[in-house]
Amino acid sequence: MFSVTDVPVPAACAILICLFTLQHYGTHKIGFIFAPVVIIWLLFISGVGLYNIIHWNYHIIHAFSPEYMYRFIRNIDIKSWRSLGSILLCIAGSEAMFADLGHFSKKSIKITFIFFIYPALILCYTGQAAFISKNWSSHGQVTYLGQSIPKSFHHVFTVLSLLTSAVGSQATITATFSIINQCLALGCFPRVKVIHTSNRIHGQVYIPDINWVLMFLSLAITIGFQDIRLIGNATGLAIISSMLVTTCLMSLVVALYWEKNLSASACFLFIFGSIEAMYLSACLLNFHRGAWYLVVLLAITMISMLAWHYGTMKKYEFDLQNRVSMDWLTDISPTLGVARVPGIGFIYTDIVTGIPAFFSHFITNLLAFHQVLIFVSFKSVPVPHVPPSKRYLIGRLGPKEYRVYRCIVRYGYCDRIRDTDDFENELICTTGEFISMEEHDCEVLRSPEGKMIVIGTPTQEGKTLIPIDETSSNLTSIVDYNEMQRTQLGGTYGGSHPPMKRKKVRFLLPPESPMMQASVREELQELVDARESGTAYFLGQSHLSVRDGSNILKKFLIMIYVFLDKNCREPLVALNIPHAALVEVGMVYSI
Template sequence: MLMLYPLPVLSASSGLQRSLSEIKYSSSPDAQGAISDALKKYVPVPSACVITVCLFILQHYGSHKIGFMFAPIVTIWLLFIGGVGIYNIFHWNPEIFSALSPVYMYRFVRNINKDRWKSLGSILLCIAGSETMFTDLGHFSKRSIKRTFVCLIYPVLILCYAGQAAFISKHWNGPENFNHLSESIPEHLRHVFILLSLLASAVGSQATITASFSIINQCRALSCFPRVKVIHTSDKRHGQVYIPDVNWLLMALSLSITLGFHDITRIANAAGMAIVFGMIVTTCMMSLVMALYWEKSLFISGFFLMFFGFVEAVYVSACMLSFHKGAWYLFVLLAVSFTVMLAWHYGTMKKYEFDLQNKVSTEWLTDYSPSLGVSRVPGIGLIYTDIVMGIPAFFSHFITNLPAFHQVLIFVSFKPQPVPCVPPSQRYCVGRVGGKDYRIYRCIVRYGYCDQVRDTDDFEEQIIGSIGEYISLDESDCESLTSPEGRMVIVGTPLLEGHALIPVDDTNLFSGSTNAGNNETLAIPEGELIGRNAPVRRKKVRFLIPESSPRLRVSVRDELQELINARESGTAYFLGQSHLTVRDGSNFFKKFLIMAYVFLDKNCREPPVALNIPHAALVEVGMVYII
């Protein structure tokens, strides 16, 4: 998809160069030729670079604001090229509609030669950008994309290309004399066409950029891409995201392609290759969906794969003829991106397998740790781990070396689901580790690839609220799951629907003492206590138990009060700091993937930042992972 960014911008800039070169200057023919050569050399690439930089700078405003700016432009552009297409059809060759018949395609294939075969790669550029609409599903609804494509985009494209074909049928003098589509525009509208094409090229590149953000965000949620900062630019559509690091990286690569190739033909060859490879991957995945998800017969899915795969294989063979003319760069980008995704996924899975093999049982923590002299300290300990059963190795390593943990422990695990969004009523799955007296809980947070549960500022409050809901619903008849550790209850978003704990917003940001009258305990982060009367920051949200709630028994109320007291005493966050090493005797491929993963892990976003963990309350436990 990267090859599609500079293509429309550079193409429109080339049209600007042609428009300027057609201006008649009061000079000799030799001087006019020199001016034309200078315009051809210095106008397209710099103007394309300027438009590219401006386009990427606008990305932080989000798809909604950018779409509001670009919607009138693309609407006028579509109506313009559709109107020009209708004019060319009826003015030059009304019979051009007969070219839509597949008979002409059969004649083209029957009389195929090397030049015609090579031109198949250029035909793919006719659909460049249209497939990007369907990768923007995270930014726009599926219904709007379908209606827009069927009712507007596709008919306008047919009219535009038919009009150009009608013009070419009457003015064809060979490819060396007809190099740009602006030739089919009426002369008195060519300057308007150049202006609109420049603006529309930015819109076309914008669709590809937003699609890249969506794809990378989904890959990140599925542990196939390194941790990057994702900014959700819309409160209504969770799929509208902006990724700053990826944005600037794409801008740098786009500028390098534009400056390195400075030739639209080479970029077009690489773009055609990218399009056809995307079609092949889509066809293969679609056949698997038909066989596994739709449960169609193998004959139907196989026929679908063979039919469309054969057509796409023909286009691949045509694009390979231009491999040395720019298409090779696509394979370089493909190798780099594939290595990054494969290394990150491989390292993540190996770490998870190591955690599963080296975890300790819950009995070790609940039964044997008291015999080791482990003491309980006030507060809540949130242990982030990838495993959903047992005790992670890094936490047992911590207790072995420092025999103490908090009076309330909560093991938090994030589990992605292969759906866009998990309903709030099904998001948290809470259970106990050991008996009630241990006050140890496990909370599994389930999220879809469009959810943003990790980046919310009130995530700690949601976890505490879900634990409170679980305590009140532990013995009631509610939806639950069975795990080897016992019963786990599915609770919804506690801050919106909870009744066990009442969240109270604390509007007083600073205070210098503890208000014992209403049991308000202030949170003092480590390293910020300067003196007895030093101002400290209150917690953002406090919890209270309802004064009159007949459904809460005394034991439940006591457990909730202990949870509140622990939370008021402070919260500590435990994270495992992994150090991966390769086992002796491993092959080169495994060593290379682990080395790549370690490099990416050191240079990507840190886990405490990705989870919005305050540094004053963070405890990182180092562990050596031998892979």
């Protein structure tokens, strides 16, 4: 047995390196062994706990009486108060119980926890208490679980504890990936590469950058502290901080979302918040005993996320204040002799009304734009998933003859922004559906620029435009070649999928039908012709600068945002936009 001060650091580091190195294979390939390992472990500690209760002190069940809790509080001193922080290690992991909702349903988590995990833990800790009552050591051990195991089962305990530790660590890592992915959807975290590791389970993701950062921090903590007590103090502070924040947010949910009265929300916050605040104060007493590093990491992470969110919102506000209306575009075209060139232009922007400043800047300098324009905006909605039938909102900007459209793509915080590599082809199909449905009764949402039609993801049946796959193993376009060359030479910008040629698709109109008006068919034909002429993608390349006289806090946050923006994943990579067809328009944003 290792003592507290003789932690097997090399073995722990080796296990950590192996665990993080295997993450890119995805949990679905090894996940089938997780459930048996955890079930066997819970049954094992339940049996050991029951054995210890019967063998050592079955009177320990009296400890469930609230009388002993009252005695503890009444006679408490600073040493006993500090020990409350160690109690939190008994519930480590429960604060992240619902973080894996992308992998399991709420019902399965509730049933498993109530009827299996909770009884097993109660038996385990009650058994340890029975063992301690007869085998107390004044030297003080961190855990008596290993000592309470019967000698004939020590080898079984060692193997099971190692396997269960790996499974528990895997669950925490996976939960971290899921939470970061949701933060990305909400615009609260810098852009990072997200890889979906399973075709069946939508929520299983792998984030390489976060994986290696976690590995580095885990190794640094293991090598730096080399004492499980210091790590335990930090873990206790992390658990109670998470619980207290969740309680505060839950009180807002009770008042605002559930529409309960303020007294119910206040009672909830007081009852649960006071208990958690008591444990938090106990954990803060261990600040100098290892918990300090957690506060440092928390501060760095929180400041980075706040700076990113602040910079993103300021850019959005700048775009809103400097946007121009569609009337400006219709007025400037005949005045300055703006030319319409063949092809389709996809303009990616965050605003959902008006024309973004970077595109008006582009037009006034080049005096030309494509014969078909589609303004594309991605908007997160406060639901986990948006059904495919409600995915797209399509509307028209200006007169029909201008062929300018707006597409708002809605997604939930658990959805991937681009679910397919044929995203632009889907946009063309949905735009065709909009053109054919515009004059009919359908689900309509009103916007300041006119009506917008709700259109789902195109299906094989009932398409207005018929896609024809022309991908050939012997034919590669210039865009395909540049994409493959970029993937080979610029690995740091690699996408979420292995190198592959972009799918070559052309569109055909359906056979003539008396149900389709001539004007609709003419507009659809122009859309198809524009697609055949080529596609261009427009992105705004912003450069933030702080106005003179701004306060220090604002300058500090913008400085951090600029640093993160320069070192995170580029937007064109996140949107899977080919370099050969990209047009970036640079602008200086004065914040």
